[in-house]
Amino acid sequence: MHTKTLGLLAALGLALGCSSAKEEMSPAKTRPFFWSTATAAYQVEGDLHGTDWHQWEYQPDGGEWPDGGGHIAGNDHADKGPDQLHRYEADFDLAKQAGSNAMRLSIEWARIEPTEGRYDPEAIAHYHRVLKALRDRGLTPMVTLQHFTFPTWIHDVNDGSRGYGGWAGRDGDGSGQGGVVSRFARFSGDMAKEFGAEVDDWITINEPFVLVAATYVNPTPERFPAAPYPSDLVPPMEGVNLGLGVRAAVNMVHAHARAYDAIHAQDTVDADGDGKAALVSIAHHMRVFVPAGGDVAAAKAARQLDYVNNDLILNAIVRGDLDINLDGAFDGPGEGQGIAALKGRADFIGLNYYSVSKVLPFTVKNAAGVSIAGLPLEDDGAAYPHSDLGWRIYPEGIHDLVARVWGTYGLPIFITENGVADSADVMRSKFLVDHVEQLMKAKSEGAQVLGYTHWSLIDNFEWAKGLAPRFGLFTVDYATQKRTPTKAVEAFKAISQAGGVTPDIRARFGK
Ligand code: BGC
Numbered sequence: 001m002h003t004k005t006l007g008l009l010a011a012l013g014l015a016l017g018c019s020s021a022k023e024e025m026s027p028a029k030t031r032p033f034f035w036s037t038a039t040a041a042y043q044v045e046g047d048l049h050g051t052d053w054h055q056w057e058y059q060p061d062g063g064e065w066p067d068g069g070g071h072i073a074g075n076d077h078a079d080k081g082p083d084q085l086h087r088y089e090a091d092f093d094l095a096k097q098a099g100s101n102a103m104r105l106s107i108e109w110a111r112i113e114p115t116e117g118r119y120d121p122e123a124i125a126h127y128h129r130v131l132k133a134l135r136d137r138g139l140t141p142m143v144t145l146q147h148f149t150f151p152t153w154i155h156d157v158n159d160g161s162r163g164y165g166g167w168a169g170r171d172g173d174g175s176g177q178g179g180v181v182s183r184f185a186r187f188s189g190d191m192a193k194e195f196g197a198e199v200d201d202w203i204t205i206n207e208p209f210v211l212v213a214a215t216y217v218n219p220t221p222e223r224f225p226a227a228p229y230p231s232d233l234v235p236p237m238e239g240v241n242l243g244l245g246v247r248a249a250v251n252m253v254h255a256h257a258r259a260y261d262a263i264h265a266q267d268t269v270d271a272d273g274d275g276k277a278a279l280v281s282i283a284h285h286m287r288v289f290v291p292a293g294g295d296v297a298a299a300k301a302a303r304q305l306d307y308v309n310n311d312l313i314l315n316a317i318v319r320g321d322l323d324i325n326l327d328g329a330f331d332g333p334g335e336g337q338g339i340a341a342l343k344g345r346a347d348f349i350g351l352n353y354y355s356v357s358k359v360l361p362f363t364v365k366n367a368a369g370v371s372i373a374g375l376p377l378e379d380d381g382a383a384y385p386h387s388d389l390g391w392r393i394y395p396e397g398i399h400d401l402v403a404r405v406w407g408t409y410g411l412p413i414f415i416t417e418n419g420v421a422d423s424a425d426v427m428r429s430k431f432l433v434d435h436v437e438q439l440m441k442a443k444s445e446g447a448q449v450l451g452y453t454h455w456s457l458i459d460n461f462e463w464a465k466g467l468a469p470r471f472g473l474f475t476v477d478y479a480t481q482k483r484t485p486t487k488a489v490e491a492f493k494a495i496s497q498a499g500g501v502t503p504d505i506r507a508r509f510g511k
Pocket of ligand 1: 040206210
């Protein structure tokens with residue numbers, strides 16, 4: 001089961017006249033196509049001990065993996081990872097060597113604000129040095145403000161009575177929203193003010209839906225950090241609380257919307273000269289869902305998971321349509337359409353694409369009537385190529401999802417992640433060629449695509465799966481910290497120089 005991303009869940013029509021007005025406004029007309037790679041602070045930096053993930057890694061009684069590890073496979077720790085805190089300059093040399101002109105990375109809230117209300121000047125100076133190192137190498141930064149981790153003063157997983165309870169926490173300030181919402185908005189605005197002269201492209205939250213599902217709707221050892229909570233299913237299932245998941249998702253969309261406003265208010269400097277001071281979105285994990293088997297129930301289950309995983313969050317932040325009980329209608333308590341506090345809060349859509357899930361009909365529900373109708377499994381047909389993690393490789397999916405998102409929302413699309421776990425270095429080049437080719441097909445059909453980001457620049461800490469999965473364009477020997485290019489580095493360079501996949505590139509790298 002693709003549990004990291006989905007847990008149990010995982011889970012325009014413009015008239016011609018309008019479209020030309022839209023094109024005039026389009027960032028695609030005023031900026032170069034970005035060929036980018038990505039990392040996230042917790043996965044690469046090390047020394048992030050003030051976070052919920054650090055607490056989680058060291059909880060002695062995790063004991064969920066069969067190998068005797070705690071919450072992390074192999075009992076791995078992020079501190080044993082690639083040490084980018086001290087090696088960022090050499091790593092950005094590699095990004096340049098690979099031919100990229102942009103880089104997506106995150107800044108770590110816990111490093112910058114280790115206790116509530118007190119920013120650490122040295123941490124801020126560090127990230128200024130990091131951003132300067134990117135600019136010095138001609139790499140335009142895209143900055144993520146939350147990539148799966150929280151400071152423990154927001155989310156204390158050792159003691160659920162402390163902090164603000166993370167994304168699922170309730171009422172920090174009498175607004176009915178979690179205390180995290182206003183604090184994340186304040187942090188985002190402050191970061192936009194601090195770094196706005198160096199950064200124009202902002203991601204507020206990485207993969208909101210994955211984070212919800214992996215934390216609160218996940219009965220497997222790959223769970224993300226949370227203080228213990230009971231199941232609210234009828235009958236109960238350990239690790240699954242749909243109410244907490246829904247609460248987290250609602251807090252997230254409000255936090256994103258308020259952060260969007262704060263960033264636009266505070267980042268008034270056009271750092272890259274394209275006429276826009278800030279472009280803000282989320283990085284949204286999208287998948288293809290196929291029914292497992294030909295029966296009606298499987299088809300229905302696949303449709304619901306597709307809706308919940310792919311559409312729900314985008315509907316909220318683009319259209320202001322909030323569906324809390326996941327039934328596709330907007331008529332329940334707290335639900336609505338065109339909600340002004342949410343609507344119109346995406347300047348582009350950041351799209352993370354990896355794979356396809358097959359869906360078994362399997363219904364779970366809670367007493368409040370929230371229900372999920374399908375169980376996502378790895379699409380493991382022997383006929384398909386798969387990554388080291390068992391994820392089916394399905395390049396057509398990137399085309400189909402980009403075309404669909406463009407057709408549905410009419411916003412420019414930035415591929416904010418796409419990559420493959422491939423420790424033997426036998427799949428990555430072809431994976432890259434096939435996916436970029438499919439992306440460019442969607443672009444040539446009319447979708448506005450601003451850039452392509454490969455996950456990841458270097459091998460890193462793959463959350464609950466530890467250090468074993470190898471996603472890097474450059475592989476890392478964790479004993480020596482030596483970086484070695486995979487074969488795909490040359491493919492990435494050729495693609496970025498050519499602006500896509502030429503017949504020659506396909507012949508050289510696409511086999
Ligand atoms: C996440 C990354 C992760 C990658 C590969 C994405 O879901 O944003 O943090 O490492 O997928 O699993």
